[in-house]
Amino acid sequence: MLDLMLRYRELMPPDVDHVCAKIEVTQSHFYKINSILIDKVAEVLEGKSLLNRIRLFNRKFLFNLLKSEILQALKRQDTLDYSDKGKADFWLECFRMLIDLPYKFYDDNLVNQVVQHYLDAEKENTEESRIYITMHRLFCDCNRYAASRNPEKLFRYNLSDLLRMEEDLLPKNLKLPIYYLYRTFVSYFTYYKKDVKMQLVYVQKAIAIKDNIKAFFPIDLDMFLSLLLADILFSNRRISEAFEQYRVQFNLGVPKEMYGYFYHCEQYALICMLEQKLDMAQMVLDRNFAAVLQRKEDVYATRGALSYAKLSLCMGDFKGALQHLTLAREINEKAYYLPFELQIRLLECSAFFLKEDFEFARQLIYRNQKFLLSLAKRTSYSEYVYFFKFMNQLVAIAESKSRLPSAFEKDFIELHEAFVDVFGPVIGLLRKSVRS
Numbered sequence: 508m509l510d511l512m513l514r515y516r517e518l519m520p521p522d523v524d525h526v527c528a529k530i531e532v533t534q535s536h537f538y539k540i541n542s543i544l545i546d547k548v549a550e551v552l553e554g555k556s557l558l559n560r561i562r563l564f565n566r567k568f569l570f571n572l573l574k575s576e577i578l579q580a581l582k583r584q585d586t587l588d589y590s591d592k593g594k595a596d597f598w599l600e601c602f603r604m605l606i607d608l609p610y611k612f613y614d615d616n617l618v619n620q621v622v623q624h625y626l627d628a629e630k631e632n633t634e635e636s637r638i639y640i641t642m643h644r645l646f647c648d649c650n651r652y653a654a655s656r657n658p659e660k661l662f663r664y665n666l667s668d669l670l671r672m673e674e675d676l677l678p679k680n681l682k683l684p685i686y687y688l689y690r691t692f693v694s695y696f697t698y699y700k701k702d703v704k705m706q707l708v709y710v711q712k713a714i715a716i717k718d719n720i721k722a723f724f725p726i727d728l729d730m731f732l733s734l735l736l737a738d739i740l741f742s743n744r745r746i747s748e749a750f751e752q753y754r755v756q757f758n759l760g761v762p763k764e765m766y767g768y769f770y771h772c773e774q775y776a777l778i779c780m781l782e783q784k785l786d787m788a789q790m791v792l793d794r795n796f797a798a799v800l801q802r803k804e805d806v807y808a809t810r811g812a813l814s815y816a817k818l819s820l821c822m823g824d825f826k827g828a829l830q831h832l833t834l835a836r837e838i839n840e841k842a843y844y845l846p847f848e849l850q851i852r853l854l855e856c857s858a859f860f861l862k863e864d865f866e867f868a869r870q871l872i873y874r875n876q877k878f879l880l881s882l883a884k885r886t887s888y889s890e891y892v893y894f895f896k897f898m899n900q901l902v903a904i905a906e907s908k909s910r911l912p913s914a915f916e917k918d919f920i921e922l923h924e925a926f927v928d929v930f931g932p933v934i935g936l937l938r939k940s941v942r943s
Contacts, residue, residue, distance in 0.1 A: 607766070868898070
């Protein structure tokens with residue numbers, strides 16, 4: 508079985524029926540053998556330490572195995588060996604891994620169980636621990652619900668609620684909870700009430716207290732906050748500053764364990780495209796996304812496919828762009844994430860317009876307008892509504908081979924401003940393709 512799995516590793520996941528027929532076992536037997544193999548491989552790599560096994564599965568993005576290990580730990584928690592880290596710290600680390608799982612794998616019930624075990628084990632500073640857990644979950648919920656069709660319904664807090672929390676927390680001088688509240692503000696002003704200036708205000712508040720909380724993080728907090736600042740500078744359209752900030756950190760060597768690692772790789776590549784450093788963008792993508800694309804690893808691979816599609820459009824390779832968009836759609840259908848779906852639709856329409864297939868571009872515009880109308884809450888996607896309405900007019904101009912009316916320049920500027928930190932130079936490419 509191990510020999511077969513190694514042979515099929517480039518075709519993951521393998522055709523289970525084919526493998527079972529080849530070695531004459533049932534599917535049930537197949538999964539049992541693989542379970543034993545996983546145990547043996549994990550033991551070779553990490554020894555008997557349960558926590559190290561869980562960390563291994565987290566590093567390798569094997570999130571179902573990670574959850575399975577934690578579930579088993581919950582069932583036999585009274586007999587666990589906590590000598591590695593201590594009981595409270597063990598459950599706290601499990602909580603932190605579970606709370607950061609991608610949308611598809613997140614399990615609120617499992618998180619609740621782990622939280623209860625952590626709080627039961629935490630004999631000191633229980634109020635601070637409870638407040639920290641509340642703020643960390645608030646931050647993660649704010650991010651996770653942003654991916655849903657109706658985020659405002661799920662994330663029930665508004666700006667007044669968050670400001671009240673800040674007012675209540677500040678006198679307590681609890682640095683870690685207030686850090687996660689500041690991060691929640693950044694996410695809130697990113698996904699729910701777009702305000703790039705306020706994003707910058709709250710990330711700088713988080714940076715101001717970083718020296719008080721470094722000990723709580725397994726990663727380099729200075730590097731992480733520098734990457735976050737680079738992203739927010741990008742949102743504030745300070746492109747050159749964002750590029751330099753990213754360049755410095757990636758030259759230092761950003762480890763793959765860094766929070767939001769693939770997101771920051773994507774943003775760095777996008778800024779390279781805007782700075783017309785296409786070779787550098789290609790290098791960033793090849794180094795960081797080639798392997799996850801080959802394995803089709805959920806949201807990470809979708810990010811990579813979308814980034815390659817944008818780079819292909821910059822290089823005039825429309826066939827390559829559409830191939831990557833097809834791959835992105837295939838992966839995203841399994842772990843549906845609405846912001847990626849919107850990106851795919853906009854990029855696909857742009858690709859057909861740029862390759863001058865105006866008839867099909869018009870069909871896509873019509874489909875996408877219907878799709879946007881079907882969403883429960885359209886205000887969050889008004890920029891996409893505006894884009895497809897504008898593209899409909901642009902197709903008519905291109906088909907008639909007319910010159911672009913001067914009034915349209917304002918629309919291009921507004922769309923570029925609205926989308927530059929998601930699509931980079933794509934709106935500019937559309938502008939260049941139309942006669943002045």
